[in-house]
Amino acid sequence: MSAASTIVHPTAGDAGSRSAPLLQVRGLRVEFPTRRGTLVALDDVTFEIGRGETLGVVGESGAGKSLTGASIIGLLEPPGRIASGQILFDGKRLDNLPAEQMRRIRGRQIAAIFQDPLTSLNPLFTVGRQLIDTICTHLELNQAQARQRAIELLADTGIPAPENRVDHYPHQFSGGMRQRVVIALALAAQPRLIVADEPTTALDVSIQAQIIALLKRLAREHSTSVMLITHDMGVIAETADRVAVMYAGRIAEIGPVDEVIHRPRHPYTQGLMASIPSVHENRERLAQIDGAMPRLNAIPTGCAFNPRCPRVQARCREQRPELREYGASQAACWFVDV
Amino acid sequence: MRFFDSDLWHSFRNAPVAQGAAVVALLMIFASALAPWVAPFNPFDLATLDLNDALAPPAWLEAGRIRYLLGTDDQGRDVLSTILYGSRISLLVGFGSVILATILGVGLGLLSGYVGGRLDAFIMRVADVQLSFPAILIALLIDGIARAVVAHDGQDSTMAILVLIGSISLANWVSYARTVRGSTLVEKNKEYVQAARVIGVPRWTIMLRHVLPNVTGPVLVIATINVATAIITEATLSFLGVGVPPTTPSLGTMINTGNNFLYSGEWWLVIFPGAALVLLCMSVNLLGDWLRDALNPKLQ
Amino acid sequence: MLAFILRRLLQAAMVMLVVAFIAFALFQFVGDPALAMLGQDATPEQHQQLRRDLGLDQPFPVQFAHFVANAAQGEFGISYRQGRNVSELLIERFPATLELAICAAVLALAIGIPVGVYTALRRRGLLTQFFMAMSLLGVSLPVFLVGILLILIFAVALGWLPSYGRGEVVQIGRVGLGLLTADGARHLILPSITLALFQLALVMRMVRAEMLEVQRTDYIKFARARGLSDRLINFRYALKNTLVPVITIVGLQMGSLIAFAIVTETVFQWPGMGLLFIQSVQGADIPIMAAYLMLISLVFVVINLTVDLLYFAVDPRLRVERPGSSGH
Numbered sequence: 001m002s003a004a005s006t007i008v009h010p011t012a013g014d015a016g017s018r019s020a021p022l023l024q025v026r027g028l029r030v031e032f033p034t035r036r037g038t039l040v041a042l043d044d045v046t047f048e049i050g051r052g053e054t055l056g057v058v059g060e061s062g063a064g065k066s067l068t069g070a071s072i073i074g075l076l077e078p079p080g081r082i083a084s085g086q087i088l089f090d091g092k093r094l095d096n097l098p099a100e101q102m103r104r105i106r107g108r109q110i111a112a113i114f115q116d117p118l119t120s121l122n123p124l125f126t127v128g129r130q131l132i133d134t135i136c137t138h139l140e141l142n143q144a145q146a147r148q149r150a151i152e153l154l155a156d157t158g159i160p161a162p163e164n165r166v167d168h169y170p171h172q173f174s175g176g177m178r179q180r181v182v183i184a185l186a187l188a189a190q191p192r193l194i195v196a197d198e199p200t201t202a203l204d205v206s207i208q209a210q211i212i213a214l215l216k217r218l219a220r221e222h223s224t225s226v227m228l229i230t231h232d233m234g235v236i237a238e239t240a241d242r243v244a245v246m247y248a249g250r251i252a253e254i255g256p257v258d259e260v261i262h263r264p265r266h267p268y269t270q271g272l273m274a275s276i277p278s279v280h281e282n283r284e285r286l287a288q289i290d291g292a293m294p295r296l297n298a299i300p301t302g303c304a305f306n307p308r309c310p311r312v313q314a315r316c317r318e319q320r321p322e323l324r325e326y327g328a329s330q331a332a333c334w335f336v337d338v
Numbered sequence: 339m340r341f342f343d344s345d346l347w348h349s350f351r352n353a354p355v356a357q358g359a360a361v362v363a364l365l366m367i368f369a370s371a372l373a374p375w376v377a378p379f380n381p382f383d384l385a386t387l388d389l390n391d392a393l394a395p396p397a398w399l400e401a402g403r404i405r406y407l408l409g410t411d412d413q414g415r416d417v418l419s420t421i422l423y424g425s426r427i428s429l430l431v432g433f434g435s436v437i438l439a440t441i442l443g444v445g446l447g448l449l450s451g452y453v454g455g456r457l458d459a460f461i462m463r464v465a466d467v468q469l470s471f472p473a474i475l476i477a478l479l480i481d482g483i484a485r486a487v488v489a490h491d492g493q494d495s496t497m498a499i500l501v502l503i504g505s506i507s508l509a510n511w512v513s514y515a516r517t518v519r520g521s522t523l524v525e526k527n528k529e530y531v532q533a534a535r536v537i538g539v540p541r542w543t544i545m546l547r548h549v550l551p552n553v554t555g556p557v558l559v560i561a562t563i564n565v566a567t568a569i570i571t572e573a574t575l576s577f578l579g580v581g582v583p584p585t586t587p588s589l590g591t592m593i594n595t596g597n598n599f600l601y602s603g604e605w606w607l608v609i610f611p612g613a614a615l616v617l618l619c620m621s622v623n624l625l626g627d628w629l630r631d632a633l634n635p636k637l638q
Numbered sequence: 639m640l641a642f643i644l645r646r647l648l649q650a651a652m653v654m655l656v657v658a659f660i661a662f663a664l665f666q667f668v669g670d671p672a673l674a675m676l677g678q679d680a681t682p683e684q685h686q687q688l689r690r691d692l693g694l695d696q697p698f699p700v701q702f703a704h705f706v707a708n709a710a711q712g713e714f715g716i717s718y719r720q721g722r723n724v725s726e727l728l729i730e731r732f733p734a735t736l737e738l739a740i741c742a743a744v745l746a747l748a749i750g751i752p753v754g755v756y757t758a759l760r761r762r763g764l765l766t767q768f769f770m771a772m773s774l775l776g777v778s779l780p781v782f783l784v785g786i787l788l789i790l791i792f793a794v795a796l797g798w799l800p801s802y803g804r805g806e807v808v809q810i811g812r813v814g815l816g817l818l819t820a821d822g823a824r825h826l827i828l829p830s831i832t833l834a835l836f837q838l839a840l841v842m843r844m845v846r847a848e849m850l851e852v853q854r855t856d857y858i859k860f861a862r863a864r865g866l867s868d869r870l871i872n873f874r875y876a877l878k879n880t881l882v883p884v885i886t887i888v889g890l891q892m893g894s895l896i897a898f899a900i901v902t903e904t905v906f907q908w909p910g911m912g913l914l915f916i917q918s919v920q921g922a923d924i925p926i927m928a929a930y931l932m933l934i935s936l937v938f939v940v941i942n943l944t945v946d947l948l949y950f951a952v953d954p955r956l957r958v959e960r961p962g963s964s965g966h
Contacts, residue, residue, distance in 0.1 A: 075859065106865035112863040121857055185860070186864070188864070
């Protein structure tokens, strides 16, 4: 049918069981050395993403969601650095790969899309040029074949008249169309994992739904795993299989979407869920969590959430909780009432 | 002593280049400002000049004398002293024109940004047109016109200095105006300004008290770099013979005069004033570079 | 697009008019036009007669119109000092300045752009630091000092290159080109370097700064995220994004080259328009000043217009098309 079906994927390194996770992050710690001491932006972050699974990563601004994504794809900006921990893709370590090897993985195995489609596309080059360059970098196609594939990609992401549009410049597309182009670019080499950092935040609400639906369909069709980073719980509910809630550089809770949304364990997650207004309820005031997420240079000892927690006890201020199992989810709290 | 806690001071302490530049610049400024007391001779006191001492080479060469450390010129004037006095004039014109340009530029920028409308359009149109011409050309032109109009033959040094300050500042006001206008437009739309207007605070007060402080950073950077360009512009104009006259020479005039002796081998008449000029400008430029990086919010 | 060109042409015409007005004012209030036409040796009767003939007793706007009409035909009268027709003088000297300016421009761009790109890509190398130091020197050294130093080293001390004048010139019609002869080329070397140095340093720093900015953009980040090679990112994408804004500024800098030619020509006694202009400022020779002013303005206006058109051609966002309205 298309060039897509003739592309052979490199087989998974270890032909283990189908359920072996595609991505494993273990104890990831990211630090920023500054003039006034070292800031810890990610502290002992551990999670997995299975094949074909969509993991939502949710949290307030500054919680470390984007940094996690950047670390995975190897684009952590200096002076930030991975201080300890491991990132494994298909069982092989990514975090200590030399630059050239990591470059080959980017785009081909792991792709990323960012928030603002306007600034993600180079304004001086046609959409086709940017697509063809990406395709030719990773796949053994000549210019004509690459162009054909580019047109197919545009069609796949729902852009009408792709054979014309392929020669257009980014500014000739509307916002939603641009994000489709961005998605096409990310999928150009058929990656197995997409890190989507706030893909709908910059779009109109009406278009958000379309883009989310597009992502879902494409992920399903190509069995692509997705790490969906967002602060919008609604998008997560719509799209993700599992969700991780991040707070102050740590994971507060992680589990199946249904569980986390309807049976949140961690007090922070409970606060988040409670603060989402619902059409079905009848409330006088919006619930909110008092206080604010601590800045990187002022993270409390023990549990990072303890100053704001309604159930705080002495132990919370001294010992930092690890992720423990509570039913189908894991939460980092000493006092979860099951 | 809040300044010493600030990021600016911190950045300064970690920038040895900026520190060195500051030291050099300050040293030269002080030395030339205090020239009447620091210089070994007064080169303009005709009574002390002895033509027998003319064209003496620097002290470390044969035929040089210790009392004339850097040599003498064709009228027996000590080069070192002349450099100190000359730097004074260069600095006077440099700082004078920058101060004037700042006042003019900031004033026009504030006015243009705050009042808006046709006044704004007019001022910006003038600025745009002026920007497409190099500053040196404008300074030259204004200088030439002033000479013809005021009918001075270039021998009156006070008049020459005033004309120089005027023409260089008129050539340079544009960058200040544009920057300040930009900031003014940003501040104008902020809520605290609108609140102040609602209360009835007069426009001038709003502009001076609220907008101005927000603008000092970029203006300071422009001004610092402008000092160097102003000094160079003055030196160039003097070198071309349309700046400060040779009777009370600036560094540029000295180089002009010294140029005539290049082929006969009295190189010190050009090299030392040149070195002084370069040292001064480079240190000011370095300071300006550091200041710009230190105040740049994007690099924090 | 047509509307854009027309608008710019109109602007250009306005600027020329304003400049013409200043030049005209120069004549009126500072010089005597009748004197300009006749030269200094006219008798009082001839003077008065010419004043009436020239309509100097007519209202201001009429005189201005005459002035503009004359100027458009290149008629500026006679130089006070040299007694020759001003436009002839200018035409005689123009090629020399043009030759110098073009050589300097080529030098500045041919060295400045590559070095700028290099220092942006290798941010912390030793060579980079050297180039940055040199560029600092380049913007801190006044043009005339560079010229003098070069003369001191290469002409006086080493005797390798000539220190003044233009050398041999090949005449093509009315235009003399020094570049075509070995002697002329040797004479060109030092002045070109002198004129180019400041521009070179400026271009270098600008290219570097712009390239560093471009490397921080989202689209470059996205390109990296797609695994594109460094060569592709730096030399196809980032370079083009860098050069587009640089073009405008470089184009405008060409104008200042012509201005700084004044200084260079003075140092090297290069027989160009700049030297002529300086002599006219020193001697209050108003006709030459006015004519030079108008000519320079014309050159600047043409350069600005060309740069605008260039920008139009290179940046697709400026072309007429609007964002596609074919749905979301």
